[in-house]
Amino acid sequence: MTIEQRVTGFIRENFLFSDQATPLSPADSLMEAGLIDSTGVLELVAYLEQEFGIAMADADIVPANLDTIAGISAYVSRKQSAAKAA
Amino acid sequence: MCGIAGYLGDVRSEAEGRAVLGAMIGAIRHRGPDGTGIVAEEGIGLAHARLSIIDLAAGAQPMASADGRLEITFNGEIFNYVELRAELLARGHRFRTHSDTEVILNLYAEMGPACVERLNGDFTFAIWDRPARTLFIARDRMGVRPLFHTTRNGVLYFGSEVKALLAVPGVSAELDPIALDQIFTFWFPLAPRTAFKDVLELPPGHTLTATADGRVAIRRYWALDYPDAADADGLDQRPDAAIADDVRALLEDAARIRLRADVPVGSYLSGGLDSSLITAIARREVSDRLRTFSVGFESAEYDEAEQQMAMVQALGTEHSSILCTTADIGRVMPDVIRATERPILRTSPAPLFRLSGLVRDSGFKVVLTGEGADEVFAGYDIFKEAKVRRFAARNPASTWRPLLLQRLYPYLPRLQNQPQAFLQSFFGRPEDAADPLFSHLPRFRTTAGAKLFYAAETRRQLAGYSAMDELRSLLPERFARWHPLSQAQYLEAGHLLPGYILSSQGDRVAMAHAVEGRFPFLDHRVVEFASRIPPRLKLRSLREKHILREAAAPLLPKTIANRVKQPYRAPEVAPFVGAGAPAYVADRLAPGAIAASGLFDPVAVGRLAAKVSRNGEVGFKDNMAFLGVLTTELWLDAFAPARSSAPPRSVAAA
Structure with a gap:
């Protein structure tokens, strides 16, 4: 599974809950869709750190990295390649 | 305090009418276990379940006027009945009892429906005017006491709880999907809608007049109001100290007349400012040692025992506390839902259900509470939150303004770790600033997350419906001219207060144990006075209830008067x-x-x-x-x- 598929699965399971109807595209804002509330961000960060073995600095916890599935996927792959390069 | 029920219309026979009334009042007997009364005659029936509080010997109901023209069934209290009775006596009225019930009868005989404007109390009552063949029902201004009604086969049925209506043959419960959607947005249905399809609530501050020929008229006789923000003359411009003195004097009088009863009156004591102030006033008014009651929790996150004991010691009350364990909340929840008669999204009614049980077991029927202060004097965090959000929204580029959001909820540890950029986007969207519901949008949106769980059929039934649009459409025309704090207060005091606080968390869970709550902060004189206090004196910078703290200072230990509000919370899941x-x-x-x-x-x-x-x-x-x-x-x-x-x-x- 790609990063995007795994992240999408997590978000469906934990924030959207339902498989029915509701479309979820990689560019949708999770905040605007009401899927992530103020504590949801912390759940998301905990998941990404555990699932992908990355550590998120406070400065990285910003909407640009976390508000869309596309943004999350791009961020995770950047972090992973940086870790490999190091 | 009691339960009432009745009908207007043709129920075939007097015997059948009596049977229906017996079933209706039996369904709400918990509200008034001290006795029941039924009056049934052609086309009309009134019933009453009594909790004896005033004129224990002669206050039975339904009660007829001396001339037999009027018949009343009444739930609640008229706190200024002593003064009204003296006025009526001076004008030549005669009294056979010392009850507040008879005061309403005589006042109605003199003034008709306008009598409600003279009443200072928490009430719903129904008066049958025999010569006019008219039924008149009224509900108090703030919505402390409940009244529900429904019409079946041309007969109007009413009662203090929906349970009374469900006892009528042919009336059955069906969940109204629109009400569900409103509850899943606001925590309550928008009056007059109830969770039950085809069952309506008489909104606070309204009367209902029904005639034997089937006409029904519902009218508003009182509304919450605030001065226009631009109208400086609408505000109380006197020095702060003069305003604080008046607040204190009004509250003292509001509490004093709420101690009127022929049974002992106790007081809830949460340890916060509001109930401490009411308790401090009450203690000076009662000759015996005042009894106080509180609820405690296992977890320090929710428990306020330390503050409660500090107040108990400072005031020298005789205190009882009940521990509400996490397991208790789970155990009583089915009973709580039978009491609230609607789904709830917070567990907070459950500990209060336990607390009213303690009061009852202690032999008390009446308690004063500090409820209402947060609505009337701006104590809730949501007011501060809205102020900070507006402040941040005025300069979206500012990186430090949103940091204030973190300071709002010191008791929510998880929020302290929130990344600033997310807080900002959660609490503020640029387009929100013009929304009349601005102050409540984060709460409503968070609550609305519950709608994710609707089945496809529920979604289909609700397609095109927006609960928030309906609330926007119900706002008074003058709403737009009010100060933002007044707007937020209106949403709390005009909607959440009757819709949730006074009902699910108030009357219903107290009356489940036949306990009557009395609310000095909701005396309409206090509410009307407070609406004219400048917003800057209620929420001063981010100090909530500033003017109330000033008013309370002479009566309370400093630590209590200055204590930052700790919201009443309970374990949720x-x-x-x-x-x-x-x-x-x-x-x-x-x-x-x-x-x-x-x-x-x-x-x-x-x-x-x-x-x-x-x-x-x-x-x-x-x-x-x-x-x-x-x-x-x-x-x-x-x-x-x-x-x-x-x-x-x-x-x-x-």
């Missing part, structure tokens, strides 16, 4: 998950049960249940959704068992 969870939770949330009742998506509910079991008390959104789904299923069990998938109740073997 912990009572329903883990090894100690009540058995009904797994039964009600099983995929087959959810599918059978048909309102929610079984797969989504299963994932939510798994998530809260795994994570415990995580976030408001998940907590509220979980409780909303669970208590909706409990509501079906209690009121519409045919719809619910609960195993049929076993009939006790003879």
Whole structure:
């Protein structure tokens, strides 16, 4: 599974809950869709750190990295390649 | 305080009328276990379940006027009945009792429906005017006492709780999907709508007049109002100290007349400013040692025992406390839902249900409470939150303004770790600033997360409906001209207060144990006076209830008067998950049960249940959704068992 598929699965399971109807595209804002509330961000960060073995600095916890599935996927792959390069 | 019920219309025979009234009043007997009374005649019936508080010997109801023209059934108290009675006597009226009930009768005889404007009290009553063949029903200004009604086969039925109406043959409970959607947005249905299809609530500050020929007129006689923000003359411009003195004097009088009873009156004492102030005033007014009551929690996160004991010591009251354990909340929730008669999204009614049980077991029927101060004097965090959000929204580029949001909720540890950029986007969207619901948007949006769990059929029924649009359409025309704080206060005091605080968390859970709450902060003189206090004196910078603290200072220890508000909270999902969870939770949330009742998506509910079991008390959104789904299923069990998938109740073997 790609990063995007795994992240999408997590978000469906934990924030959207339902498989029915509701479309979820990689560019949708999770905040605007009401899927992530103020504590949801912390759940998301905990998941990404555990699932992908990355550590998120406070400065990285910003909407640009976390508000869309596309943004999350791009961020995770950047972090992973940086870790490999190091 | 009591329960009332009745009907207007043709029920075939007097005997049948008496039978219906007996069933109706029997269904709400918990409100008035001290006696029942029924009056049935052609086309009209009134019933009463009595909790004796004033004129114990002669106050039985329904009560007729001396000339027999009027007949009344009355739930509640008229606190200024002593003064009204003296006025009426001076004008030549005669009295046979010392009850407040007879004061209403004489006042109505003199003034007709306008009599409500003279009443300072928490009431609903129904008066049958025999010569005019007219039924007049009135409800208090703030909505302390309830009144529900429905019409079946041309007969108007009314009662203090919906249970009374469900006792009428042919009336059955069906969940109104629009009401569900409103509850899943605001925590309550928008009056006059109730959770029950075709059952209406008489809104606070309204009267209902019905004639024997079937005409019904509902009128508003009082409304919450605030001065226009631009109208400096509308505000009280006197020095702060003069305003604070008046607040204190008004509250002293409001509490004093609320101690009127022929039974002892106790006081709730949470340890916060509001109940401490009321208790401090009451203690000076009563000759015996004042009895106080509080509820405690196992976890220090919710418990306020330390502050309570500090006040008990400072005031020298005789105090009783009941521990509400996490397990207690789970255990009593089905009873709580039978009492609230609607799904709830917070557990906060459950500890108050336990507390009223303690009061009753202690031999008390009446308690003063500090409820209402946060609405009237701007104590809730939501007011501060809205102020900071507006402040941040005025300069979206500022990086430090949103940091203030973090300071709003010091008691929510998880929020302290929130990344600033997310806080900002959660609490503020540029387009929100023009929304009349601005102050409440984060709460409503978080609550609305519960709608993710609707079944496809529920979604279909609600297609095109927006609860927030309906609330916007109900706002008074002058709303737009009010100060932002007044707007937020209106949403709390005009909607949440009667819709949730005074009902699900107030009358219904207190009366389940035949306990009457009295609310000095909701005396309409206090409410009207406070509406003219400049907003800057209520919320001064981010100091909530500033002017009330100034008013209270001479009466309270400094530590209490200056204490930052600790919201009343209780464990939300912990009572329903883990090894100690009540058995009904797994039964009600099983995929087959959810599918059978048909309102929610079984797969989504299963994932939510798994998530809260795994994570415990995580976030408001998940907590509220979980409780909303669970208590909706409990509501079906209690009121519409045919719809619910609960195993049929076993009939006790003879």
